[in-house]
Amino acid sequence: DAGVTQSPTHLIKTRGQHVTLRCSPISGHKSVSWYQQVLGQGPQFIFQYYEKEERGRGNFPDRFSARQFPNYSSELNVNALLLGDSALYLCASSGAQGEKLFFGSGTQLSVL
Amino acid sequence: AQRVTQPEKLLSVFKGAPVELKCNYSYSGSPELFWYVQYSRQRLQLLLRHISRESIKGFTADLNKGETSFHLKKPFAQEEDSAMYYCALRPQTGANNLFFGTGTRLTVIP
Structure with missing residues (x-):
């Protein structure tokens, strides 16, 4: 079991650009959550998706969006x-x- | 609003000594409390949750609603306990929106 896989592992962007992060859940898992962890802080909740529907949203601006696909993988934009x-x-x-x-x-x- | 406070960023103890990592929370309802651990070069993983009332790797934590605390304890620290520990709160049963504290880095000195 590979566990939860995320890609890419590292990414460098410049201000104003757009980024897409990807996540594949453990096989059989239907819920995916995203967290942001700034250096020196604990993880902060961004989104949760369950069965392809948004079930929770943290205090982040509209620049942050996500979706979950039929195979339960997810993207954070x-x-x-x-x-x-x-x-x-x-x-x-x-x-x-x-x-x-x-x-x-x-x-x-x-x-x- | 919910908040989790871990007052110690760093904690060092000698091997065999007792360990207590402090966690206090603020939340108006009945939260679910967790301790997560991240060992060097490993993923963040669940250590224990208060509803399970179990001991994992010798660690225990009791939810004290009067003091709004969920301190993590172990009577005899081991070198392999050295890690980053995060206390987390889930405000409503069934949701996956955890609120984490800032973490405590525990170092067990041989």
């Missing part, structure tokens, strides 16, 4: 990147709402 968007973006999957979360290794995004 961030438009008009700011320097402050530099962070580790974590994806977590679970079998159902409220079940144990399994985290991926994350995508390290650097905005220059």
